[in-house]
Amino acid sequence: AQKVTQAQTEISVVEKEDVTLDCVYETRDTTYYLFWYKQPPSGELVFLIRRNSFDEQNEISGRYSWNFQKSTSSFNFTITASQVVDSAVYFCALSEAQSNFGNEKLTFGTGTRLTIIP
């Protein structure tokens, strides 16, 4: 069975501080995909990143960076110089790649509610 754990339920930081959101996953599959999504108060899910299990390179996109470590089954997300607009719920998700017509389903973590204090 696959599982995604986001131990941090809520985090509050002052604007311009850096913040790291943790994500630990469990899967028996050797091929899988990891995702991060942002859910602002309006409810829609905003795709942030996808990473496949064979690519452990860290990634940076502007103020966002991701640290993927297979050895610890973690895929952590860091926001540097946080801004008020970063306030949202962030979900980490796992997809076990299957061969049947791309029929992959996402297992989400419980989410981390991030509040940036002005």
Added chain:
Amino acid sequence: GAVVSQHPSRVICKSGTSVKIECRSLDFQATTMFWYRQFPKQSLMLMATSNEGSKATYEQGVEKDKFLINHASLTLSTLTVTSAHPEDSSFYICSARGRQGSEAFFGQGTRLTVV
């Protein structure tokens, strides 16, 4: 990027009535669509997976007769909540995926309130 449109964004219905939610992929062919449900301040739970032209595959514990899913074309899937009850009030969100391994694009979600 790819756009998935979900309609309506909000709906209030009376207990016992049925509600249909549409999920459309606007600029790509969605071979597979997924329907999720999110209770307040909780995670998204997959309800069912549908492939175009096939019957949906429901997750354990999801009543297929209550949550009817139709995926009649490569750009449209519908979720019908039949005989809705207040406990069905939730945020329903669809996602659509094209090729295997690609990211899922989510709709804007539908907040259903059953009174």
